[in-house]
Amino acid sequence: MKAKEKAKKGRGKKKGDNGDDDDYENDDSEEDEYTALSQGALVNRSRNAASVAKPPIGSFETCVECEGQFTVTRYTMAASPGPGWLCHKCAKAMGADPFKKPVAPRKRAGPGDRRKVVSFEDREFTSLASLCINIVSQHIEDVEALGDIGAVNRIEIGRVLAKNRRLTMENAPLLYDIKNTELAFYDATKLGPNAFSTLASLNPSVESLRIDFCGRINDDALKHWGEHLHSIKRLELLGPFLVRPEGWQALFAGCSQLTNFLITQSPRFDIDCMSSLAQHCTKLTELRLCQIGKMNDYFLPYIESFKNLTSLNLSEPSKSLSTEAVVSLLNAVGSNLTHLNLSKNNLLTNEFLSAGLTPNVRVLTSIVLDEIPELTDAGMCAFFTNTANVPMHRISLRRNHALADEALIGLLKHSGATLVELDINSWKSASNDALLAIGEHAKVLRKLDLGFCRQADEFVIKAILDGSEEIKDISVFACNKLAERCPKKRGVSIRGIESYSV
Template sequence: MYTALSKSRFSNSPAKPPVGSFENCAKCEKQFTVTKYTIAANPGPGFLCHPCAKSSGADPFKKPAVPKKRRAPADKRTVTNFEERRFPSLSSLCIQLISEHIDDVEALGDLSSISMDEISKSISKNRSLTGQTAQLFYGAHNTTLTLYDATKLIPSALDTLAQLNPNLTSLRLDFCGRMNDAVMDAWSTSLPALTYVELLGPFLVRPPGWLKFFSSHPKLEAFLITQSPRFDLACLKSLLENCKALSVLRLKELGLLNDQFLTALGTIKKGRLTSLDLSEPSQSCTEAAMIKAMKAVGGNLTKLDLSGHSLLGDTFLEKGLKPLRHLEDLALNNLPELTDAGVAKLFNGWENAALTCIDLSRNYGLGSNALTGILEHSGDALQRLNLNGWGDFDADAIHAFGKELVFLDLGWCRSVDDFLIKDILKCCGKLREVKVWGCNRVTDRCPRKRGVTIYGVESHSTTT
């Protein structure tokens, strides 16, 4: 019969003596009474009295660490989205099939009856768009081309795009970070009919590439770029000098944007611009320069986005925006200088027609007065409204929401609760989407309505 050897056989110290007995300390050799806190000497043999144990760096009275209790899954916060489930249509199933077999797309035959735009969106979700698969969307008959993820299109693939689509008048490329001056040179000759260009992330294009492109496209009517750190003042001047038909301009998240850009915009013929987006600059333009720019180019603006210009305040609203008469879409998010009274004053008595889209998100000082002014001025025509991050506002103002409202963002508005959501669903017959992220007074018991998707309902459940 096998019997395991005692651990004390292999240790330098004998088994711990009984509690209450006397022992001599292995270090100071003084006699002490053994307790349950007595610890063995290291190195042994023997045991230590309490003073010697503490002096050696060990705490004999320290309680063992209690293992941290993990929260049960039911205790964690859950986020619920109330979304209507529908059976997929036949066309959506076909698009999904094509997306899964995009590398063998030639074997699928004729795809003319299926929306190319939907296929482009689908394959862009998993970044399956390459130089080879992108040719599915090419053709000499194309006048419009939109690719939602050009991450894998290298410069030679972008050259091929231009050669196989020579008649394009409208081109949109998202995430086109590999585009460079060589590509712009090729486009300058291969895409002579372009009138609309929208690019997201052309980081590598330098001023010479932009200058050549603008000089070769005098008929350009819309130029929209986002995140182009090398686009400078000379590029803007070249754009304005060569493209006299320009009516839509976006210079979003532009690192070099400053007051000099606004001065250059003043050279545009009055009334030509209908859409202007100068949002999210690295540094805000000054209020005086922006007011002057609005006087120069704002006469016929229908869409304006100046989000992120943190120096703009109530003076800009009064002198820069109030003279405008044709705005339909206004975005002024993240402007900390705006006040509740200032925004209310803008909309009260504003001769501009009712707006259809308003984005005043991340303006924490806005509240009831601003909301009342907005709804009294534009409530009947509003289709999209973003109040994300506002302060407290009076729930009674919600009843002024018009029947045309389709999209509403109330995220991080602490006064929003289940009853407010109920009133909104009741008075807005065309509503399709509501966002309530961060509204912890909205529970999973909030009302629902067929055809309306509610995102971000937070609920806390506990186990018993």
């Protein structure tokens, strides 16, 4: 009985306001678990209860705050504390945004995302070539201290400058010498008109001049060349876009000793320029007029006057030359030609082969007839069968889709023994047997393009590797029968096998 009374007395002290804390702490009886809801939970419960009884959307309700009538929408919020509803204006005034989209719960980072990532700054170190170019450019005025660097070293320095596109008016004098007879700029993008004039003044003895990407050269520079380059014999320019007919004519009048004239991409070179070239430079042996926008049949009678031509390139005109005009040209100059390029003259037909090439060419060793769709398989075979020309070293007939077995066999029988480079890209109809004959006939072949020849397989490549002992480069892009089992040979580059590009 005493124990029960003592326990009852202890519980009374715990519940009382002035109970003894020591008795409360020392009480060994089990406590009831505290299960009362927090204030936030009570608010949430009241809101949930209110939301269940939310009036239908579109009905009218009275705002418990401003006592104004409003229309119930999906964004209507319950008053806190309730009961009742708030209009949108009063809800915003109380700090709530009824139109705010619910925030998506934050995704808990996985173990992998908690790792500390240390970022390292990638430092790009300047190449040795760039350092040398910068030093030379800074001390270009003292370049004489290097002494005689030699013609070979000068050419190599020019290549390095071009590769980095760092040839400027400031460092170009490094390549100049009054004794220069040969000068080549492989990227003159940053040279202006004055730089080209300076070139002629500081290299008066130059005989061979090549300048690639000379888009900023103009009439004044060419006129200056005509007045100062009295020894020049070979001129090769890529991209002289700004030169007008007056500039070309002044050059030809002042440099009548030219024997090699090669230009590419000159849209303003017209019939008057061609007439001036034929009038003044009568000893031409090499002529390249590639991608000339105003090229047409009227140019060819002037070219016929160059009886000593050995190399002729009239490729990629804006408008194709006609078969009749080209046949007439070959009748005049074909007997001495060793190189001929008439690519992308899409109006040329088999008559060009039978009436132009077959009866005239005798010493042609290099021919490029790319993308001439009117040429047929039988017509090309007839040319190689009937021609009295010497066997050729380089033949390019790429993207002539009509050419196939007859042309390839005729080509190999005529020139296979001396052939060094062969390009038959896109001969889709060439059979496997015809392709196998390449290795049998072309014993000294070094470079071959079989791209898009669908019948090329491992046996074709094996025959070429075994038969053409000097082969160095084979291109087989889009030859779908070639895979990782393609035969290989040390020292031979086989490019385009699909499995290698993964």
